[in-house]
Amino acid sequence: MRRLDASAIGQWLLETLGRFAAVPVSRIVPVGHGAGVCALIDGALAFPPLDYEQPIPDAVLAAYRAQRDPFAQTGSPALPDGLNFGSQLYWLDQLHPDIMKSATLLPWAQYWAWFLTDAAVSEVTSLGCHSDLWCPQAADFSPMAKRLGWASRFAPLRHAGDVVGTLRPEIAAATGLSPDVQVLAGLHDSNAALLAARGFAEIADNEATVLSTGTWFIGMRLPATPVDTATLPEARDCLVNVDVHGRAVPSARFMGGREIETLIEIDTRRVDIKPDQPALLAAVPEVLRQGRMILPTLMRGFGPYPQGCFGWINRPEDWFERRAAACLYAALVADTALDLIGASERLLVEGRFAEAEVFVRALASLRPDMTVYTANAHNDVSFGALRLIDPTLTPQGHLVRVQPLDADLDTYRNRWQAEVAASAERTAA
Structure with missing residues (x-):
């Protein structure tokens, strides 16, 4: 069973923090992925938390999904494995019934706040991350979370920027850090x-979308006026995140970094390191001319084409062309995902890609109707954490x-979309 090695991570954290013993550290801000949940008993971690890529047994998952609230209430689509951490709790209730009845629950990021301070709290950006446990519009736990007794077991809610101890x-x-x-x-x-993105004047309070790129590519729209999130297509990996102020954030995502890594069969730095950029750009015209393209999806169950069947069309032998095609594929899928959430006006691409x-x-x-930006910083997540303090x-x-590519991508996109549709028809048949 795949579990998060909290013990080893804790040891790494202590060693890492120790390197700052000579620095006047005054605050620490825990940051973590949003699909983990921990159980505390008698002041200790009851058992290692589940990894969100751990498959949930079919019978358990089917029974759990019968309990879920509608997407219109929670903004959480039904996701594979343990990505809805409500499904993790449902299984854990069966695996460890006696422990879970009296456990204090808290999200993964807040586990580390507890690890450092002994203060157990919960927080909405984690609870509202496709957990099935939070209703963004009501700013409260979901009916299912209350009905199954989880809401009352979660540690008290605090704002992300609150000092907990x-x-x-x-x-x-x-x-070697100060106890203060x-x-x-x-x-x-x-x-x-x-x-972090909201620190830029161009983004701030304007109609804008942030595309965060890493293992996951996550488009998060900051609408200038309220939108009806209930209409998002949940079957295409759209969801509603919740920002630090408790506001609903229409979002769409796919496992872009993992897909690129799988496609090029080597460290993904090979598509974004600076020395290789001229050669990768130079490879694009031949990729377009030969109609070399990739059909989604490599990570079944995720993204805007969750049931798509991966395949190459005119797979290139040239290494630069193959990597350029992988980047074009990621752009096409990202473009689709951004359309699904109504992204317009401004787009900031942040993260390694x-x-x-x-x-x-x-x-x-x-996306010629959008102004697309990148930031020349490399600390997007850490700077966002810093903005909690100030x-x-x-x-x-x-x-x-x-600057857009000097190439006709409309024709390429049209053919790609036609090939995707044809592939879907073949699969359905």
């Missing part, structure tokens, strides 16, 4: 990136407007 004496001793270091409640990692020029310039070509902080860098 200071370092435990043993943590201070192990790291304050620890904040912390937040979901993609929401930290969103908070913002430096993959074929990807971002192709995206700018595919919301008035603005980035030291500036946004860079992306």
